[in-house]
Amino acid sequence: MELHVVLHNAVVLAPAVLMGVATLATLRSLWSRTDLASLWRVVTVLSVAALLLSLPAFLATPDFGAARAWLRATTPGQVVSTLVQLLGSVIVAFSARYLQGEPGQRGYIGAMAGVLAAVQLLLLANHWVLLIATWGVVGVAIQRLLCFYPNRSFALLAAHKKRLADRAADLLLVVAASLAWAEVGSGSLTDLWAHLDAQGASLALQASACCLVLGVALRTALMPVHGWLIQVMEAPTPVSALLHAGVVNLGGFVLILFSPLLNQAIVSRWLLLVLGLATAVLAGMVMLTRISIKVRLAWSTVAQMGFMLLECALGLYTLALLHLVGHSLYKAHAFLGSGQAVRETRLKLMRGAVTVGPLALVLSPALAMATAYGIHELAVMVTGLAAWPWWWTAVLGLAWSPMLWLSLSARSGATPAARGGTGRLANAGLGLAAVAGLSASMVLAHALPLGLEDDPRAVMGYTALVGMALLYLCLARLQNRPGALDPWRRWSYAGFYVDELYTSLALRLWPTGWARTPATAGETHVGHR
DSSP states (O other): OOHHHHHHHHHHHHHHHHHHHHHHHHHHHHHHOOOHHHHHHHHHHHHHHHHHHHTGGGGOOOOOGGGGGTBOOOHHHHHHHHHHHHHHHHHHHHHHHHTTTOTTHHHHHHHHHHHHHHHHHHTTBOBHHHHHHHHHHHHHHHHHHHTSSTTOHHHHHHHHHHHHHHHHHHHHHHHHHHHHHHHHSSOBHHHHHHHHHHHOOOHHHHHHHHHHHHHHHHHTTOTTSOHHHHHGGGSOHHHHHHIIIIITTHHHHHHHHTHHHHTTOHHHHHHHHHHHHHHHHHHHHHHTTOOOHHHHHHHHHHHHHHHHHHHHHTTOHHHHHHHHHHHHHHHHHHHHTGGGHHHHHHHHHHTOOEEOOHHHHHHHHHHHHHHHHHHHHHHHHHHOOOOOOHHHHHHHHHHHHHHHHHHTSEETTOOHHHHSHHHHHHHHHHHHHHHHHHHHHHHHHHTSOOOOOOOOOHHHHHHHHHHHHHHHHHHHHHHHOGGGGHHHHHHHHTGGGHHHHHHHHHHHHSOOSGGGSOOOTTOOOSOOO
16 A cells, blocks of 8 residues: 555554553553553544644545555534544543542543543444444443542433433434345445445335334434433533533434435425424423523533424435534533633623514514625625525524624613614614525535535525524514413423423333432532533
């Protein structure tokens, strides 16, 4: 093999290899008793080195030779690889300070490095076996992090429920792999894509796609198995950041990876649409009733995972990848900065409450849709980019409408000038500028050479638009007349009792001894620090 090919292969494999070395270094320290501060430094340096080497991987053209049936570098995989390693490096450095004085740090470091190593290898997977195995390793390592405080019953409950969901997902993925392998005659994903191009999706491959979708839904904490993601607030905050920013959304990447199969398995996409839309709407409504900052962030992640899988169901894979990147960066920042939430909440109260009037609720979606549509049409006319469906613009407009609520409304403590026509006009201009900026960013990002081919389906798009419109009407009703939805608010605060049913079933079928043990004195259930 030529030297330049070897170098390209090494660059692409470097993040996975370096994080594997970090995991081994942690295991070695368990019996060599390496100084804890030195161990943190070693793992941090290896993580940063992996991040730096993930950047030139975009320019590499690897040839894995005989291993090409197992390994394959893709542009979306490289994007997510750099993203995960960036967040991992930040979280490792944050954890070194955050956990000072805590027992069990060596196990924490090893599990964190193991998660990053397994994720990096998953992003290169080109074979069913490697994909399922690495995703399974991610789940096992995460279990160790979730139970960092073993005396917290809610942390143990979250880990137990996640373990059950993971095992069910593993079984579904094995069934999906078996069906596809028997049909294609190979476990290589490259061979699967070639078979689909030549012969299309048979009934066996249609069933394989449905099993894949259900497995991904279980791994991505969609309703009704979402409860563990809410209860992991008992784990240290950096664990929450890693979960919400770099682990849970792996399901979105797997669906993007399998887009050639999903495009020919329409039943699986309808199944994905129903699961994603229901989760997005219900979790979005629940989030509005929560007060705890970290719990609201957790419910927000459940809703965002629903939206991301909904985008995959609609065939908008480019949007789903961009959503994955944006959500990961936002959630990592939100969790790692959650300690400032109290101060920011007090500042908002000092600025006065916002009263959203009926006119703002009506004008906001119209203005957001018109702005997004105008930016998109201008970009298509000037640059010749491929146009996306109109219902996509409508969905984006509904999603961005609440940004205009604030700009079109007045705060109770605002000055007369700010409440007047001039002040509102200036605020409206700022709100529209924000929507225009988001629209332009979306258009530019959609033009990036990510190697993805969208496959939008109009009927599915109309269905998603109706669901988003219903969600917006609920939000508008809450803003205009909060008291009118008091009976619904009780159900929403309880998460519609979906998780209680799943928890009861899980503990009845797979009982645990600690579930009947009284909580220790002084035990808390609201998240660590």
